[in-house]
Amino acid sequence: MMNKILFAFLIFSLLLIWSCNNAEREISQPSDSETKKMVSYGDAIVYELVKTLKTAVKTTIDTAGPVAAISVCNIxxxxxxxxxxxxxxxxxxxxxxxxxxxxxxxxPDDLESMALDHYMSLIETGEEIPPFYAQKIVEGEITYYNYYKPMKMENLCLLCHGDAATIPPNVQAKLHELYPNDKATGYKEGDFRGLIRVRFNKL
Known part of the structure; x- marks a missing residue:
């Protein structure tokens, strides 16, 4: 009898843990006022990030070459x-x-995959992609917002992300050393590269 009670308690505990770890999550479109704030803050943050990273990469390419620039992205x-x-x-x-x-x-995590899938489905059907994608996520008592901006491949980045046949051998060797499972080559200028995700814990 005691073993049955212990077994039942164990099953109940496991179900309770599973339930807590899989709390209902609601994903919806932010309101107009929430979206307006996300666009205002998100665009400024993305602009600053792109400018900062691009400046660091370009400066290193100009002064030390593309192999050294890989370390900028890596480190x-x-x-x-x-x-x-x-x-x-x-x-x-x-x-x-x-x-x-x-x-x-x-x-990408599952939320980011939703955003990527949205963009990729539009690209596959030849439709124009939107300037942003937004999610409002409610998990229990926690609410946060994901704001996404599409990235397009720029000519500067093709030194390390272009067709493998055009990437210099020394660059390829360094990429293979640092990223043996690299998936980020084969692009052309203007290709959809991915998304920059800005998560707002509070608007």
Missing amino acids: EAMPLTKKVKDEAPRDVSIKRTSYQFRNPANE
């Missing part, structure tokens, strides 16, 4: 992103994400 990109985050006017987190990621830290 400096995360600290530079954190700097932009810390200086943002709202409590945010920032991430660049894509299905063709180079750094495993940029692999």
Whole structure:
């Protein structure tokens, strides 16, 4: 009898843990006023991030060459992103994400996959992609907002992200050394690269 009670208690405990870990999550379109705030703050944050990263990469390419610039993306990109985050006017987190990621830290989660799928479905049907995508997420008593901006491949980045046949051998060797499972090559200028996600913990 005692064993049956213990077994029942164990099953109940496991179900309780599963229930807590899979709390209902509601994903919806933000209101017009919420969207307006997200666009205002999000665009400014994305602009600052892109400017910061592009300046660092271009400066290094001009002074030390493309192989050295790989280290900017490998070592400096995360600290530079954190700097932009810390200086943002709202409590945010920032991430660049894509299905063709180079750094495993940029692999999309399920919410980011929803946004990527939205853009990719439009691209596949030849439709114009929107300037942003927004989500309002409610998990229990916690509410946060994800704001996404599309990234397009620029000519500067093709040195490391272009067709493998055109990437210099020394650059390819360094990429293989740092990113043995690299998925982020084969692009042409103007291709959809992925998304910059700005998560607002509070608007």
